[in-house]
Amino acid sequence: MSSNHETPAELDHFAPVPVDLKSPALAAVLAWLWPGAGHLYQGRKGKGFLYMICILFCFFFGLAIGNGHVVYASFKKEDMRYPYLCQIGVGIPAMPAILQNMSDTPLAGSTIMRQPTPPVLEQRHDEKAVWHEQTGFHFELGTLYTEIAGLLNFLAIYDAYAGPVFLVPERKRRKKQVTAGQGQSGEDASPTPSASSVS
Amino acid sequence: MWHALPLIVIISLVYGATRHELMRPILEHAIRFGWWMICFMLILFVIIFIASRNL
Numbered sequence: 001m002s003s004n005h006e007t008p009a010e011l012d013h014f015a016p017v018p019v020d021l022k023s024p025a026l027a028a029v030l031a032w033l034w035p036g037a038g039h040l041y042q043g044r045k046g047k048g049f050l051y052m053i054c055i056l057f058c059f060f061f062g063l064a065i066g067n068g069h070v071v072y073a074s075f076k077k078e079d080m081r082y083p084y085l086c087q088i089g090v091g092i093p094a095m096p097a098i099l100q101n102m103s104d105t106p107l108a109g110s111t112i113m114r115q116p117t118p119p120v121l122e123q124r125h126d127e128k129a130v131w132h133e134q135t136g137f138h139f140e141l142g143t144l145y146t147e148i149a150g151l152l153n154f155l156a157i158y159d160a161y162a163g164p165v166f167l168v169p170e171r172k173r174r175k176k177q178v179t180a181g182q183g184q185s186g187e188d189a190s191p192t193p194s195a196s197s198v199s
Numbered sequence: 200m201w202h203a204l205p206l207i208v209i210i211s212l213v214y215g216a217t218r219h220e221l222m223r224p225i226l227e228h229a230i231r232f233g234w235w236m237i238c239f240m241l242i243l244f245v246i247i248f249i250a251s252r253n254l
Contacts, residue, residue, distance in 0.1 A: 145206070164219055
């Protein structure tokens with residue numbers, strides 16, 4: 001830390017900031033169970049709430065436009081719900097689908113996240129076809145939103161486990177190299193060798 | 200098409216948050232990345248639109 005009471009971050013907003021990851025494994029598990037929880041555990045409240053709001057909004061918005069049917073767990077041969085492999089990335093919000101799958105009757109009388117009533121057959125007017133009729137293209141769109149929410153949470157889990165992959169904008173990097181008069185700046189401490197910026 | 204806007208905002212914010220720790224760089228990066236995505240999609244739209252008109 002600088003003796004002038006200014007941290008590197010205050011001098012350069014893009015400078016790498018020391019991050020206390022505490023227990024990275026626990027943070028990663030918490031981040032998976034609830035988006036942002038791992039970051040809140042680490043004391044990174046701003047990012048924790050940012051991840052929480054963005055990912056949960058994406059997930060529940062997709063669930064809502066699909067009438068609650070786009071997230072369900074089914075691993076039968078005639079209805080392999082592959083999108084659930086991405087949706088489960090959100091953690092606890094997607095887990096009721098597993099409970100619904102394990103139960104013979106709808107949980108609490110609700111059909112949200114419940115798999116379609118079997119049989120689910122192609123070219124037949126089954127319950128899944130009814131869902132598509134009721135929601136139109138919103139069924140696929142809702143599936144997309146919830147899948148993206150799960151995949152984004154994988155990024156958040158990695159961020160909780162390993163910290164941010166700091167990025168220094170290309171113009172700033174070149175400016176520092178020129179002013180420092182060096183071929184390579186010592187502050188170019190991005191952990192990814194191929195880091196590039198969108199300027 | 201309007202359904203793409205929330206996705207662009209969310210993806211930009213989450214991606215920006217994976218590259219920075221402080222809010223200001225996150226937001227700046229997210230704005231730049233979001234505009235980049237929109238411009239890229241618009242360019243592709245124009246190309247595909249022109250190509251489809253000529254078929």
